[in-house]
Amino acid sequence: MGRAYNIAAPASGRILSGGVDSAALYPPKKFFGAARNIEDGGSLTILATALVDTGSRMDEVIFEEFKGTGNMELILDRKMADKRIFPAVNVVASGTRKEEILMGTEELNIVWKLRRVLHALEPQAALELLLEKMKGTKSNVEFLMQIQKTTSGPDDSK
Template sequence: GSGFVRVNPPDASDDDVYISAAQIRRCELVAGDRVSGPVRRPRRSERYPSLVRVDTINGQAADEVAEGTHFDDLPCAFPSERFELGSEDPTLKAIEFLAPIGRGSRVTITGPARSGKSEALRRLAGALAGQDGLDLTVVLAGARPEEIAAWNADGAVEPAATAGLAASSDTQGQTIERCVDTAKRIAARGGNAVVLVDSLDGVPPHVARRALAAARAIVDGGSLTIIATSTHPVGGETTVVALDVALTSTNRFPALDVVASGTLRPELLVGDDGAEAIAKARLEAQRL
């Protein structure tokens, strides 16, 4: 749809400038972009001035931005900037220690029904919501009405898009892909986007893999982190957080399956000593 250029962000004012839906689509604008261009005064039937054309986006010529390298062709690397969750929640503390997540991580939170996947994702959202420089988006796909209500009541992050329990697999997939596409544009322009998806279970496997595959840390650029719940790993994750329903159902926390959880190249996020500590913890868990 259409939008506005805020003159004094983030507050709205009568001096804000209207920008048409056609301009937003053509320039692939997303919330937070800084744009410039000539403005015309409002006509008699209009309330706001209008942007005639988009000359620059985030300081670059609009044509250069539009013709930039395709997102999938941007060079990427394994995540090396860890998210510090700073939470006293035992499950989040265990994730931070045993399955660290960084900017650009590709994460699934896995486990059978009633293992606490949605609750873990909601707590992660709360921990990430207070961090500066992150564009955080929550997508609910195939969610129960009670889960949708819980996300809305929590207040930390309001879902940006929702496809409920009765939605078809196609509708759920389209809902997820729209939010991922927006996050890709943010990352391509140097921002740090995080998309939380609950869940991937109701979409076809190829749609789940495509959504998860979008996550990456762009070399000398932005990042797109995707954290999604799923009964089983999708494939291609850089981090898997596996929850143990036997622990969750008996209120024993943290509820991580230490052996099944883990992060690729953890030394890039926690250093060699941290990676060694993770390996030792996994070895001890295997001996139990």
């Protein structure tokens, strides 16, 4: 959307690095901001994708402009996809912002413990470990309880 507006929008005269006209980013920002501005409450989920690591400075500038506007990031991993490892998700780099308002304290501590374990691994090993642990459980609660029992860390003293 950012690239399309950069091509189609009238020039404002203010060009950012990568050849992005600053006015071209306003309409996409307004669109993505709609998810937070629903009259009378309600909910709107907008799923957006960004292509990065293309070698294009424009893509990087657009990505950086919008990076902070999302509530979560799901980072796909081309190397895993090339190896036919699916879902090709870099679980170490992916995550939800403000997860502390989505979970209780106990659940959050277990999730943080899991993240520390996964962060110590390469992305492929982290995904494989996560998938293996998930296969043996039937619910999120059961999964988190298994993580709590099988990982050691600073939260075990409670």
